[in-house]
Amino acid sequence: MTSDAILFTVVFGGLFVLRIIAATIVFLVLLPKGDQCPLCDDPTLRVESFLFGRVMPWFRKSWCLTCGWTGLLRTGPLTETPATREPAARR
Numbered sequence: 001m002t003s004d005a006i007l008f009t010v011v012f013g014g015l016f017v018l019r020i021i022a023a024t025i026v027f028l029v030l031l032p033k034g035d036q037c038p039l040c041d042d043p044t045l046r047v048e049s050f051l052f053g054r055v056m057p058w059f060r061k062s063w064c065l066t067c068g069w070t071g072l073l074r075t076g077p078l079t080e081t082p083a084t085r086e087p088a089a090r091r
């Protein structure tokens with residue numbers, strides 16, 4: 001009886017963890033690498049985040065000054081010129 005409960009917990013707990021790992025890997029492959037905004041191609045700024053800065057450092061939480069997009073990018077090569085341009089008007 002008790003061993004069944006343990007087995008159930010281990011199997012479903014394991015599946016749950018595996019699902020999270022698989023989702024993370026798929027997400028990582030799909031995300032664009034570098035610091036370019038997926039909407040307007042301008043360099044984005046890195047946003048401080050405990051989860052994506054320390055726990056999962058291969059993700060880069062980004063904010064685009066030009067179009068206001070925020071989201072995740074993959075850690076990759078950075079654009080030479082920093083985002084110093086005046087923010088353009090929203091389309």
Ligand SMILES: [Zn+2]
Nearest residue numbers: 037040064067
């Ligand atoms: Zn943008």
